[in-house]
Every structure is written in C-alpha cells, then in structure tokens.
Amino acid sequence: MAIYCDQTGYLPQDRKRAVMTAGENYKVMRMKDGGEEQVMAGTARDAGTDAASGDHVYEVDFSKIHEAGLYYIENEKGERSHCFRIGKDVYKELQRDLQKALYFQRCGCALEEQYAGPYTHPCCHMGDAVLWNDRSVVKEVRGGWHDAGDYGRYISPAAVAVGHLLYAFQLFPESFQESLNIPESGSGIPDLLSECRYELEWMLKMQDEEGGAYHKLTSERHADFIMPEEDKAQFYLFPVSSMATADYAASMALASRVYRTYDGAFADRLLEAAEAAYEWLEKHPEYVGFHNPESCNTGEYDDVCDRDERLWAATEMLLTTGEQKYQEQVSKLLQEDLSRTDFGWTDVSGFAALGILTDAAGTASPDSVGELRKTVLAEADRLVRVAEQSGYGVAMEPEDYIWGSNMVVLNRGMLLILAAMTAKKDEEAGSPDQAGCEKRSLIYEQTALAQLHYLLGMNAVDYSYVTGYGEHAYRHPHNRPTECDGIEEPMPGWVSGGPFKTPCDEVGRERIREGTPPMKCYVDHAACYSLNEITIYWNSPAVFLTAYFNREL
Numbered sequence: 082m083a084i085y086c087d088q089t090g091y092l093p094q095d096r097k098r099a100v101m102t103a104g105e106n107y108k109v110m111r112m113k114d115g116g117e118e119q120v121m122a123g124t125a126r127d128a129g130t131d132a133a134s135g136d137h138v139y140e141v142d143f144s145k146i147h148e149a150g151l152y153y154i155e156n157e158k159g160e161r162s163h164c165f166r167i168g169k170d171v172y173k174e175l176q177r178d179l180q181k182a183l184y185f186q187r188c189g190c191a192l193e194e195q196y197a198g199p200y201t202h203p204c205c206h207m208g209d210a211v212l213w214n215d216r217s218v219v220k221e222v223r224g225g226w227h228d229a230g231d232y233g234r235y236i237s238p239a240a241v242a243v244g245h246l247l248y249a250f251q252l253f254p255e256s257f258q259e260s261l262n263i264p265e266s267g268s269g270i271p272d273l274l275s276e277c278r279y280e281l282e283w284m285l286k287m288q289d290e291e292g293g294a295y296h297k298l299t300s301e302r303h304a305d306f307i308m309p310e311e312d313k314a315q316f317y318l319f320p321v322s323s324m325a326t327a328d329y330a331a332s333m334a335l336a337s338r339v340y341r342t343y344d345g346a347f348a349d350r351l352l353e354a355a356e357a358a359y360e361w362l363e364k365h366p367e368y369v370g371f372h373n374p375e376s377c378n379t380g381e382y383d384d385v386c387d388r389d390e391r392l393w394a395a396t397e398m399l400l401t402t403g404e405q406k407y408q409e410q411v412s413k414l415l416q417e418d419l420s421r422t423d424f425g426w427t428d429v430s431g432f433a434a435l436g437i438l439t440d441a442a443g444t445a446s447p448d449s450v451g452e453l454r455k456t457v458l459a460e461a462d463r464l465v466r467v468a469e470q471s472g473y474g475v476a477m478e479p480e481d482y483i484w485g486s487n488m489v490v491l492n493r494g495m496l497l498i499l500a501a502m503t504a505k506k507d508e509e510a511g512s513p514d515q516a517g518c519e520k521r522s523l524i525y526e527q528t529a530l531a532q533l534h535y536l537l538g539m540n541a542v543d544y545s546y547v548t549g550y551g552e553h554a555y556r557h558p559h560n561r562p563t564e565c566d567g568i569e570e571p572m573p574g575w576v577s578g579g580p581f582k583t584p585c586d587e588v589g590r591e592r593i594r595e596g597t598p599p600m601k602c603y604v605d606h607a608a609c610y611s612l613n614e615i616t617i618y619w620n621s622p623a624v625f626l627t628a629y630f631n632r633e634l
C-alpha cells in the first residue's frame with residue numbers, strides 16, 4: 082500500500098489530504114451506481130522526507146471535492162487507497178462507539194445482551210477491597226470502569242478521562258443527543274452523563290476519611306488473560322497520593338458544575354467530595370508520591386510532579402465556587418514553570434486553560450485569562466508548524482512517539498481546538514481581518530482535524546487505530562475480554578495506544594527492528610501492551626475531537 086488516507090472519511094467543507102509514497106500522478110475516483118467515475122486528477126506535491134516515518138512523501142490535496150459519496154485514490158502505478166467517505170456525518174457513528182466503549186469497561190455489574198450485544202459477561206469484581214497498608218480495613222468499592230486491557234481502576238486516569246468527556250459535553254452539548262443504548266438510556270439525562278456517573282459513583286467511594294484519594298484499586302499482580310468475572314484475586318486500596326487527590330478534587334468539582342442542572346443532590350455530593358479532597362491538599366502542600374510496592378506489578382501511574390494537578394484542582398474549585406482563595410492559588414501556580422497545554426495523565430495543566438478560557442461566566446481574573454491565552458495560542462502555533470513539517474500532517478516530532486502516542490496526538494488535537502475557539506472569540510470581537518490570509522481559528526481547526534485523520538489511517542503504517550473504523554482497522558487490542566470472549570471481531574470504537582519508539586513488551590521488542598522510524602514502531606498484536614492496549618483516557622480525547630466536528634449535525 083502506498084497511498085494513505087483517513088479510512089473513515091472527510092467532512093465536505095474541510096481540508097482533505099492523502100499521502101502517497103510512490104507514483105506522483107493520481108486520480109480521485111468516486112463510486113457511483115455500481116460503477117465509478119474519475120472526479121479529479123493531478124500531480125501530487127513532493128513534500129520531501131518525513132522525519133518520523135523516514136518516508137519520501139507526496140501530498141494529494143483533494144479539498145475541492147465536496148460532494149458526499151464513496152471514493153478512493155489511485156496512482157499511476159494502479160495502486161489504490163482504501164475507500165473512504167465524504168459526508169457531513171462521517172464521524173457520527175464513530176463518536177457514538179468511542180463513548181459506548183466505556184460501557185464495556187463497567188465493573189461490578191453484568192453486561193447484558195440488550196446493551197452489550199455479543200460482548201456480555203456476568204458481574205465482575207464484586208468482593209470488598211482491603212487496605213494495602215492495613216489489612217484489617219475492608220471497604221466496599223465496587224463499580225467504575227476497568228482502566229484498560231487490565232482490570233485495575235486508578236484515580237488519575239479516571240479523573241482525566243472524565244475531564245475530557247465532561248468538557249466535551251459542556252462545550253459541544255449538541256453532539257451528545259444520541260442514545261448509547263445503555264441501561265440508563267431514556268432517563269431524560271444525556272447518556273454520556275449517565276455513563277460518566279457510573280465512574281463518578283465509584284470515585285466517590287475512593288476517598289479516605291481525611292479527604293485523600295486512594296491512588297488505585299487493583300490486585301497485587303495483573304490477572305492472567307481471563308474474563309473479568311473469573312478474576313477472583315483480592316483487590317487492594319493503595320495509599321493516597323497528592324497527584325490522585327488533586328486530580329480527584331478537580332474532576333469532582335468539574336462534575337459538580339456539569340451535573341448541577343440535572344441532579345442537585347448529586348452535584349452537592351460531588352462538591353463535598355471535591356472540597357474534602359482540596360482540604361487534604363491544603364494540609365499536605367508537599368508532594369506525596371506513589372510507588373508500587375515490590376511485589377505489585379499493576380499500573381503505577383507515578384508522576385514526579387503534582388503542581389499541574391494542583392493547578393487543575395484550584396481552577397475547577399474556582400470555576401465551581403467562584404471563591405477568591407482559589408483564584409489566589411491559580412495565580413500563584415501560574416507563576417510556576419508548568420506547560421499549561423497538556424491533557425494527559427502525567428500533565429493535566431491544559432485543563433486549567435481549557436476551563437478558564439471557555440468559562441462563559443468570566444470567573445477567573447483577567448490576568449489568568451491573559452496568561453493562559455498567550456500560552457495556548459503560542460503552543461498552537463508551534464503545533465501548526467510541526468504538523469506542516471510532517472508529511473502526514475500530524476503534530477508529532479520523532480521523540481513524541483512514547484507509550485500511548487495516540488493520546489499525545491489526540492491531546493494536541495484538543496489543544497488546537499481550544500486555540501481555535503479562543504482565536505474565534507477574538508475574530509468575532511472584531512480584530513481586523515487580514516484580507517487574503519486564512520483566519521487563525523481555521524488553521525488551528527484544520528490542524529486539529531488532521532490529528533483525527535492521522536488516527537484514522539493517514540499514517541505510515543496504514544492502520545486505522547480505532548477498532549471497526551476503516552478497511553484496515555487494527556484488530557488485536559491488548560484487552561483481556563477481547564482475547565478471552567471467543568468473538569472474532571473486537572468491540573468497535575477502541576483507540577489503540579499506537580506506535581512507541583522503544584516498545585517494552587516482549588513481542589513488540591521482538592518484532593520491531595532496531596532503527597525502525599518512530600511512526601512505524603507498531604504491531605497489531607494482542608500481546609503488545611506497550612503498543613496496542615486500549616484505555617479509557619485514550620478514547621476520551623477522541624470523543625472530545627469527534628464531538629467538536631459533529632456539532633453541526
């Protein structure tokens with residue numbers, strides 16, 4: 082295959098690009114009434130060598146095709162791209178399945194056929210948990226979503242996933258009207274909020290008497306490849322960390338704001354939990370880290386710095402309560418050297434920018450707004466430059482292909498959306514339009530969209546990194562139920578972790594030769610947990626991006 086494109090498709094009015102690695106002349110073909118017709122032909126632009134893949138690439142720009150339909154691209158050697166659609170609704174089902182995937186992670190309940198189709202299983206992980214440091218303490222902490230391909234449940238990843246999802250809902254509510262066919266469907270509350278509530282109810286149980294959040298709830302060792310209901314290992318509550326507690330305070334405060342309109346009593350419970358967690362943070366201004374005990378091999382999610390988590394917590398508390406003491410904290414933390422543009426589990430500082438810059442009530446001080454605005458736009462400009470340098474239009478440099486690189490891609494897409502929204506406000510406020518220049522907001526938006534195209538097949542390995550989406554979607558996620566359920570097709574709508582320049586699972590290390598360019602360090606193999614696992618917080622930013630592009634449907 083020498084022609085790469087978004088295998089799901091393109092929106093009619095947006096930029097449309099494909100990449101060829103051989104043959105410079107191309108034609109764009111449209112399938113019609115059982116036949117096909119040529120709708121465009123040309124010579125691709127020689128874009129030179131792409132650093133992250135090592136490929137010599139030629140860019141096909143077919144933006145001027147707007148008509149809805151099914152297409153493919155063919156080069157002069159007769160090689161063809163996968164088929165793709167052009168249409169207003171190309172990401173609609175995708176967004177639904179990305180969300181529905183979370184339902185399949187529900188723990189502590191049965192997945193019934195009515196909702197789960199073939200992917201049913203009985204109740205799992207029903208036993209009480211024991212405190213790791215004091216085995217005499219036993220707690221009921223059922224519920225929540227399995228984090229990933231393992232059965233652990235961890236607070237920081239949970240908070241980050243809920244953060245992406247609730248912001249997506251808050252900013253683009255019109256994209257969340259569809260039913261997800263979950264047990265709560267039809268309740269009058271948008272299904273995304275019901276799904277997130279499943280996680281939040283579990284999170285509410287994960288707080289100790291002093292307000293601290295337990296870092297994680299897992300068994301001592303990862304389970305074998307067995308179905309969740311077969312995993313009878315003892316689960317433990319691991320010690321409180323400042324990172325988890327700050328993420329906890331932040332996500333609970335945000336949730337309290339979002340659920341207020343639907344359920345005041347629930348919003349109160351969330352705010353109470355957020356306040357208690359915040360008090361814990363005030364009592365523990367120092368960094369309280371977490372490290373796996375020697376015998377434990379489940380996810381560690383260790384972070385060397387909790388300042389960004391504290392910034393996120395102070396921000397959400399400010400936006401939810403409007404209290405001055407939180408503004409003081411935000412201002413103080415903004416003087417520290419933090420990125421302010423990241424949305425991953427190690428660095429959540431971008432949530433502060435997202436919250437403050439999109440806050441219609443104007444709660445934060447003009448200074449904080451100004452500071453964040455500047456950083457966000459500067460980072461967006463940098464990402465646009467990086468994406469322009471990339472033959473595949475992706476805002477990633479070779480060193481960015483770390484474990485879960487698809488999360489980096491999607492988080493950058495989120496930042497670009499935030500920048501687009503911020504720039505659009507300026508443009509609407511009447512800053513002079515430079516004639517002949519493309520608006521900044523549009524450039525950011527189109528670059529964000531290119532990140533989605535990369536995920537869906539516009540990349541050097543020709544994979545769509547979402548199960549069930551595209552003619553060549555990956556099929557073997559590292560996910561215990563998928564490996565064990567005997568069903569041929571994986572559940573649709575799961576984002577893979579993606580290429581990792583230094584794979585650290587056995588099969589990945591074996592299969593990927595030394596010197597392989599970072600974008601090509603990928604294998605679609607179920608054993609490759611460092612390349613091909615799924616997680617709740619790799620799907621959630623994809624929900625954010627698709628919801629943005631689906632908002633006018």
Ligand code: G3I
Pocket residue numbers: 228229230231233379380381382427483484485578610611614615616
């Ligand atoms: O932050 C540094 C960055 O500064 C540096 O440039 C880069 C170079 O490799 O590394 C970055 O750190 C990486 C870190 O993730 C943050 O992204 C580490 O190398 C990398 O090993 C680490 O990987 C994490 C992995 O667990 C191992 O701890 C993944 O992000 C994380 O998603 C993954 O999480 C697992 C859970 O433990 C268990 N559940 C499944 C889940 C998904 O695989």
Ligand code: 9MR
Pocket residue numbers: 229230231303378379380608610614
């Ligand atoms: O399946 C586990 C996956 O969810 C984690 O991301 C990964 C790192 O914590 O560990 C995987 O479990 C492996 C374990 O660490 C080592 N033995 C093999 C396990 C399954 O491949």
Ligand code: ZN
Pocket residue numbers: 187188189205206227232309
């Ligand atoms: Zn479970």
